[in-house]
Amino acid sequence: MHMTKAQTRGGITRRSAIRVFIGGGALIAAAPSLTLAAPSSSDRAMTIRDLFGGDIGPMVIIHQDNIVTLEAPIPDMGTGVEMALPMILAEELDVDWQQVKIERFKANSVPNAEGQRIQNYVHQGSGGSASVRTAWPQLRKCGVITRRIILTAAAVKLGVPYDQLSTDKGFVVTGGKRFPYADFIDDALMQDAGLVKQKFTAVDNPHEVPTYEIDIDGDFWAVKPRQEYAVIGKDVASPRLETLLRGEETFGIDHNLPGQLYASIERCPYIGGDVKSFRAEEAKALAGVVDVIAVPAVTAPDSDYEFNTPGVAVLATSYWAAYKARQLLKIEWDKGPQTHENTAWQYENSITAFDQDDKRDLHNSGDVEKGLASADKVLDVQYQAPHFAHLTIEPMNCVASVTDDGCVFGAGVQYPNGAIQFISDIFGIPVDNITHLTCKLGCGFGRRARDDYLAEAVYLSKTVKRPVKVIWTREDDIQHDFFNPMSVTRMRGGVDKDGTISAWDCLFSSQGGTNMQSFPTLLIPNMRIRHTRNASKAKLGAWRGPGHNLAGFYAEGFLNELAELAGRDPYEFRIALLGGDRGLPYTGWYPQRPENPTISTKRNKAVLKAVAEKANWKGGNPAPGKGRGIASHYTFGAFAAMVVDVTVDQTDGTFQVDRVTAAIDCGLVVHPSGARAQIESGIIDGLSAAVHQNIQFDEGRVTTRNFDDVYLTRMDTSPRHIDISFVGEDAEPFGTGEIALPAFIPALAAALYDATGVRIRKLPIGDQLKKT
Amino acid sequence: MQITVNGRSISINEGLDGEMPLLWFVRDFVQLTGTKFGCGIGQCGACTLHVNGDAVRSCSYPVSALSEGDAVTTIEGIADGEKLHPVQQAWKEFDVPQCGYCQAGQMMAAIDLLKQYPNPTDEIIDQNHDNLCRCGTYDRIRKAIHRAADLMAGKG
Numbered sequence: 001m002h003m004t005k006a007q008t009r010g011g012i013t014r015r016s017a018i019r020v021f022i023g024g025g026a027l028i029a030a031a032p033s034l035t036l037a038a039p040s041s042s043d044r045a046m047t048i049r050d051l052f053g054g055d056i057g058p059m060v061i062i063h064q065d066n067i068v069t070l071e072a073p074i075p076d077m078g079t080g081v082e083m084a085l086p087m088i089l090a091e092e093l094d095v096d097w098q099q100v101k102i103e104r105f106k107a108n109s110v111p112n113a114e115g116q117r118i119q120n121y122v123h124q125g126s127g128g129s130a131s132v133r134t135a136w137p138q139l140r141k142c143g144v145i146t147r148r149i150i151l152t153a154a155a156v157k158l159g160v161p162y163d164q165l166s167t168d169k170g171f172v173v174t175g176g177k178r179f180p181y182a183d184f185i186d187d188a189l190m191q192d193a194g195l196v197k198q199k200f201t202a203v204d205n206p207h208e209v210p211t212y213e214i215d216i217d218g219d220f221w222a223v224k225p226r227q228e229y230a231v232i233g234k235d236v237a238s239p240r241l242e243t244l245l246r247g248e249e250t251f252g253i254d255h256n257l258p259g260q261l262y263a264s265i266e267r268c269p270y271i272g273g274d275v276k277s278f279r280a281e282e283a284k285a286l287a288g289v290v291d292v293i294a295v296p297a298v299t300a301p302d303s304d305y306e307f308n309t310p311g312v313a314v315l316a317t318s319y320w321a322a323y324k325a326r327q328l329l330k331i332e333w334d335k336g337p338q339t340h341e342n343t344a345w346q347y348e349n350s351i352t353a354f355d356q357d358d359k360r361d362l363h364n365s366g367d368v369e370k371g372l373a374s375a376d377k378v379l380d381v382q383y384q385a386p387h388f389a390h391l392t393i394e395p396m397n398c399v400a401s402v403t404d405d406g407c408v409f410g411a412g413v414q415y416p417n418g419a420i421q422f423i424s425d426i427f428g429i430p431v432d433n434i435t436h437l438t439c440k441l442g443c444g445f446g447r448r449a450r451d452d453y454l455a456e457a458v459y460l461s462k463t464v465k466r467p468v469k470v471i472w473t474r475e476d477d478i479q480h481d482f483f484n485p486m487s488v489t490r491m492r493g494g495v496d497k498d499g500t501i502s503a504w505d506c507l508f509s510s511q512g513g514t515n516m517q518s519f520p521t522l523l524i525p526n527m528r529i530r531h532t533r534n535a536s537k538a539k540l541g542a543w544r545g546p547g548h549n550l551a552g553f554y555a556e557g558f559l560n561e562l563a564e565l566a567g568r569d570p571y572e573f574r575i576a577l578l579g580g581d582r583g584l585p586y587t588g589w590y591p592q593r594p595e596n597p598t599i600s601t602k603r604n605k606a607v608l609k610a611v612a613e614k615a616n617w618k619g620g621n622p623a624p625g626k627g628r629g630i631a632s633h634y635t636f637g638a639f640a641a642m643v644v645d646v647t648v649d650q651t652d653g654t655f656q657v658d659r660v661t662a663a664i665d666c667g668l669v670v671h672p673s674g675a676r677a678q679i680e681s682g683i684i685d686g687l688s689a690a691v692h693q694n695i696q697f698d699e700g701r702v703t704t705r706n707f708d709d710v711y712l713t714r715m716d717t718s719p720r721h722i723d724i725s726f727v728g729e730d731a732e733p734f735g736t737g738e739i740a741l742p743a744f745i746p747a748l749a750a751a752l753y754d755a756t757g758v759r760i761r762k763l764p765i766g767d768q769l770k771k772t
Numbered sequence: 773m774q775i776t777v778n779g780r781s782i783s784i785n786e787g788l789d790g791e792m793p794l795l796w797f798v799r800d801f802v803q804l805t806g807t808k809f810g811c812g813i814g815q816c817g818a819c820t821l822h823v824n825g826d827a828v829r830s831c832s833y834p835v836s837a838l839s840e841g842d843a844v845t846t847i848e849g850i851a852d853g854e855k856l857h858p859v860q861q862a863w864k865e866f867d868v869p870q871c872g873y874c875q876a877g878q879m880m881a882a883i884d885l886l887k888q889y890p891n892p893t894d895e896i897i898d899q900n901h902d903n904l905c906r907c908g909t910y911d912r913i914r915k916a917i918h919r920a921a922d923l924m925a926g927k928g
């Protein structure tokens with residue numbers, strides 16, 4: 001049951017071009033090269049009011065009482081960007097944070113001359129820890145420009161030369177007098193739009209969705225010196241927090257549309273399978289059930305790629321009736337081509353793939369085999385990790401209404417403009433006729449970068465001609481996730497008599513990729529990383545730190561093993577390996593990546609030194625049952641180093657994380673409480689992943705069902721103390737969401753080894769620590 | 773049957789399916805969406821609300837288990853008008869939420885915990901507070917529970 005080509009419509013080629021997977025599966029928006037034309041709206045703009053759709057500046061509304069509404073342009077999935085981004089805007093606009101309200105900026109794009117949609121003012125997607133990094137220059141510019149617009153009007157109204165005006169927290173100041181911004185808004189709105197330079201420049205970074213930035217003449221382009229910051233870097237309070245604490249914040253699942261039906265969908269559990277036939281008499285007989293219909297997999301006209309999983313939907317007047325009736329469906333499945341695929345097969349197949357000929361070099365320097373042959377001591381070991389699910393606390397859901405006028409949909413999405421483009425391309429609705437209802441996201445982790453859950457709701461609404469709200473069960477959410485790929489990694493390494501690494505060979509077998517091309521890889525003279533692909537067809541997607549999440553476990557884990565083989569302290573070993581201060585060429589992706597990026601040994605040493613000092617590192621913990629380990633990793637432009645302390649029960653092998661000491665260099669920290677929260681989150685997610693994540697497959701389908709199968713870290717096992725320091729505040733700000741987890745897992749594994757002598761090379765940790 | 777939800781009188785129709793979990797009744801019929809759905813099997817606690825002052829996981833609590841006059845309290849009903857409940861206040865002071873989706877359940881569970889243990893130790897919190905937070909806000913929840921205990925004991 002696939003949607004026929006007649007039901008879909010063009011444009012998807014373009015969209016496929018703007019959402020691609022790189023490296024380990026990071027969902028990164030990449031633009032084809034562009035010929036840029038000014039957006040049509042600016043051609044018509046006569047006044048500032050016209051230019052900014054009635055507002056005084058992009059994402060800025062100043063009310064008569066001098067209250068300022070700032071609109072957060074990037075969806076917040078727990079990442080804190082609804083705080084951090086308005087803070088950047090507020091700083092350059094120079095307003096009093098106590099007077100700020102925060103709303104959400106709607107998906108905003110304009111067509112260029114070729115009809116391609118370009119985001120306006122700021123990049124609006126959430127992924128790759130890129131939100132703060134990408135919005136940083138853009139939002140400062142928006143703040144500077146808006147302040148300039150107000151000052152220009154003030155100069156005229158007050159009859160004072162522009163250069164004799166200054167601002168202070170929402171007031172224009174001149175000659176010792178203070179005038180609220182609000183006094184000048186009416187005049188400012190009526191100013192010629194030419195005040196803002198009409199030259200729209202595109203941020204034509206191949207890794208970003210193209211964005212038009214507004215500009216002004218260089219004379220006015222002066223950002224505040226950092227010493228003068230009143231908002232950035234301060235733990236200011238969130239104006240939206242109380243709404244959330246009162247249970248009044250809107251999440252995707254809280255959107256309702258008048259006259260909506262609720263849908264619960266039984267999707268084909270088999271990878272690549274389909275609905276063969278179904279009977280729905282019993283389901284239809286249940287009170288409240290309105291209809292039962294097939295939901296096909298939607299595809300683009302020029303591709304077989306199925307955006308969603310085919311299934312059968314029960315539509316009812318309440319969610320409960322739809323859910324209950326769904327249990328009464330009689331469906332015969334076409335089990336598809338993967339019924340041989342189960343968890344054991346995935347591991348066996350990955351090992352078989354070691355011998356395949358078509359291995360791809362991800363890195364190759366020196367002569368690995370020679371280096372291994374000449375080594376004083378060698379180690380040959382195998383690491384592995386299972387599929388991880390996203391397990392966003394809010395299961396997938398979407399409410400959509402398709403009418404002749406267009407489409408309205410409410411759902412938490414990581415890429416609002418991408419989601420709108422998807423609906424436009426697949427369902428043939430013009431972008432300007434599609435409205436996304438904004439909200440907070442009950443986690444994302446990469447899951448809400450996909451479109452499958454949107455496709456179903458839009459398809460159903462279009463078919464039944466009523467608004468439809470689709471809510472997934474937790475079981476649906478796990479079974480039909482896009483997983484972080486399982487992998488098996490063979491590590492061979494040698495050390496010389498002088499205690500240095502002579503060679504290191506890594507053979508990574510997985511359906512997905514890995515990001516091991518930073519440190520220690522760049523520091524080892526004879527180093528090879530190869531990727532071989534297993535034959536699994538499990539659905540994969542971006543999962544918190546794609547490609548990085550396990551690169552730390554593998555590379556830093558084995559680095560700790562080599563340190564021991566060399567008889568050296570793992571901290572000293574790392575500092576020596578990093579050597580003198582220099583930048584080494586880096587081939588991985590990170591947001592706002594320049595042409596030929598390098599990564600800095602100095603910054604990596606700095607986080608290691610900071611964490612060693614803070615944790616008072618003197619090697620492992622010799623006390624019985626106690627353990628201590630260290631690791632670091634570079635993710636999407638930021639450095640993390642961790643020391644983990646554990647206590648292991650020597651009989652049953654259960655353990656408690658006593659303390660995590662973390663040093664982070666993510667450059668300037670915009671919102672300290674939010675940044676700390678992201679590091680805490682990554683640590684706890686790392687613990688959850690290492691202990692609990694283990695998605696199981698059998699007969700070509702996922703058999704893990706709910707939180708009883710994958711319990712995840714709770715209060716009782718969460719680390720007792722987390723101690724985070726930020727270093728490197730002088731640098732430009734980078735994201736924090738994906739930074740901690742890749743460094744935490746290997747530091748934990750090292751601590752457990754120190755306590756027990758058991759090397760954790762296999763995730764989940766399971767009962768490996770139990771004395772036999 | 774008449775019950776109250778946050779002090780408001782609500783009637784439950786004869787025709788309503790008694791198997792319907794209280795979660796969906798509250799969300800879809802009383803239109804209070806602060807109570808969240810996370811797992812549907814009593815595992816995560818996102819749906820925690822109070823029935824006659826006791827915390828229940830409403831996804832696994834059928835409407836038929838309610839009796840005439842029962843008082844249901846949801847997250848929307850714990851503040852005293854403008855004044856936040858001490859637990860909400862403590863959550864605010866420690867800037868607990870990340871995505872925030874689990875936090876209604878966390879706070880409703882914490883209120884019940886503090887009713888049983890007005891001055892809980894870390895061990896008591898570990899043993900009694902097992903709501904899932906996928907964002908990992910446990911450290912702050914723990915601190916906020918201690919802070920709320922102080923606030924409720926008048927140690928502002």
Ligand code: FES
Nearest residue numbers: 810811814817831
């Ligand atoms: S939704 Fe009720 S416990 Fe998870």
Ligand code: FES
Nearest residue numbers: 871872905906907
């Ligand atoms: S705050 Fe996001 S799940 Fe708890």
